[in-house]
Every structure is written in structure tokens, then in C-alpha cells.
Amino acid sequence: MKIFDGKQCVTALKANLKQKIEELPENKRKPKLAALLVGDLAASQLYVKNKVKTCEEIGMISEVIRAEENISHNDLLEIIYRLNSDETVDGYIVQLPLPKQIDESKILLAIDPKKDVDGFHPHNLGLMLLGLETFVPATPKGIMSILKSEKIKTAGAHCVVIGRSNIVGTPMALLLSRKGIDCTVTLVHSQTKNIKEFCASADILIAAIGKANFVTADMVKDGAVVIDVGINRIDDPSTPKGYRVVGDVDFEHVKEKASFITPVPGGVGMLTVISLIENTWMSFCRTENIANG
Numbered sequence: 001m002k003i004f005d006g007k008q009c010v011t012a013l014k015a016n017l018k019q020k021i022e023e024l025p026e027n028k029r030k031p032k033l034a035a036l037l038v039g040d041l042a043a044s045q046l047y048v049k050n051k052v053k054t055c056e057e058i059g060m061i062s063e064v065i066r067a068e069e070n071i072s073h074n075d076l077l078e079i080i081y082r083l084n085s086d087e088t089v090d091g092y093i094v095q096l097p098l099p100k101q102i103d104e105s106k107i108l109l110a111i112d113p114k115k116d117v118d119g120f121h122p123h124n125l126g127l128m129l130l131g132l133e134t135f136v137p138a139t140p141k142g143i144m145s146i147l148k149s150e151k152i153k154t155a156g157a158h159c160v161v162i163g164r165s166n167i168v169g170t171p172m173a174l175l176l177s178r179k180g181i182d183c184t185v186t187l188v189h190s191q192t193k194n195i196k197e198f199c200a201s202a203d204i205l206i207a208a209i210g211k212a213n214f215v216t217a218d219m220v221k222d223g224a225v226v227i228d229v230g231i232n233r234i235d236d237p238s239t240p241k242g243y244r245v246v247g248d249v250d251f252e253h254v255k256e257k258a259s260f261i262t263p264v265p266g267g268v269g270m271l272t273v274i275s276l277i278e279n280t281w282m283s284f285c286r287t288e289n290i291a292n293g
Contacts, residue, residue: 004267017058030060032060038069038071044097071099076098080111084110090283118135118137119137141278142268143172143227143229146268154183155182156184159173160205161173162188186198212232214230229248
């Protein structure tokens, strides 16, 4: 059994991007990622902080635009339009979730697809559906990087994806079924009957349902590859913060059956940020007519 080392994988990806940026001509501007943060939700602030830190480490420019929790929908749209027209910004993200007074779907639709490095715009999702080059949502992109870096055999493998969100589950199932990856994919969710039996048949099991320790050892086939996308807080008075972070997989018990497993924290989450940065680099290359080697 192998436990995935997210730090080692991310370090290699960062080094690759850093080298590309360092090799840019001196008269060429640096790629830039912007993040629009509404309110002061702690989890969102931490995620944006990690993006800024990664940009700094590889030599990419970053900018955080902060808006008050009570900002109006129209005022937020004005910021979106400004980012769309800013030629120095190669890509930007609107950190979710947004406050209740904001129509999230309309905000995401207003983002210029050419700068939608989160890959959430219908234009980019449509390109992905057709198998054309586009921005792949960061978490599925990160998982594909894990499978590639670990040389996980996918051709002919039965992959079960738990969860059908537009951010992870649905695009993940699509990517795994693509020619060249060649998994046979089953997508299960909260309304699936006999979900345990489906999971137990998987060669590759990807858990993205948002329920702490949902996947138990009896749901996993011996020797399966287990990818845990979940990030859940559970109470733990023994820790300084009074809680600890766990995934959707009962790690301690499932690791005894899996041939490969990603931990939480230290697994998929680490790949999500670097995948977003990779999308920003791709956008920069398109704008500047640079080969994205």
C-alpha cells in the first residue's frame, strides 16, 4: 500500500512552472492571477492565501480583490467587468461561496471564458465535453495529475466516482472516460441504490460526496486505488483547535485494503491550487502566443 505524498508531487509541478516563468524574455510581462474574495469566510481566506503564496513561490503575479459581505449584485458585476477588460490579468477566480444576496450563477456566467481559470463557465465545460483544449476544473485536473504522476493504470479499469457536483464529480467522470484514459466509469450519488456494492467493485474509487468518513473498509475492494476529495471538519477536543480535518474516506481502516490512497490533508487539496496556477499559465501562453510546453 502506498500513501500519496502531495507535497512531493506539488513541489515537482511548482518547479516546472517556475522554470518556465524564469525562461521568459526579460521584456515579457509575468503571468498574473487575480482572486475576488467577498466577505471574510475563514476557509475562503485560507484558500486564497495559499494561491497567493504559490504564485509568489514560482514568480507569478497575484492580486486579491476584497469586497464587503454586503456588496450588491450589480457592484460585484462591475468588478467582474473590470477584471474581464484588464489586459494584465490572465485569469481570475471568484471565491465561492458567495453571500445570499448574490446570484452566483449570473456572476459565474459574467466571467470572460478566456480568463475562467476555475473552468466553471459553460463555455469551458462545453469544450471539455467535446474533448477540446480548455480550462479543466482545478480539482479534477489535480486528480488527473495524481494518476499520471503515480502511473496508475487506467485503461480498462472500473472507476466509481461518488458525487455528481459540477465542480468535481461530473467533470471527473467525463475526464476518466476520455480516449487515452479509457476507464469504464460509474457515477454514484446520494440517491443511488446499493451504493456500497458499486463502490466495492471499483478498481479506482474517487470520493467527492462531502460526508466525513463516508467510505468504509467494507466498501473498498482489495488492492483498489482510493482518491479522497473530501475536506470535512469533525469535533476533536484533544486538538488545540477543537477539531480536525478528515476526508470522505475512513482513512485508517481503508488504507489497509487499498494499494494506493490519498490522505486528507496532504492529498488532493494540495493539487487543486497548483492546477489553478497551471490554468493561469495556459491562459498567459494563449494571450502572449507562447508555446505551452
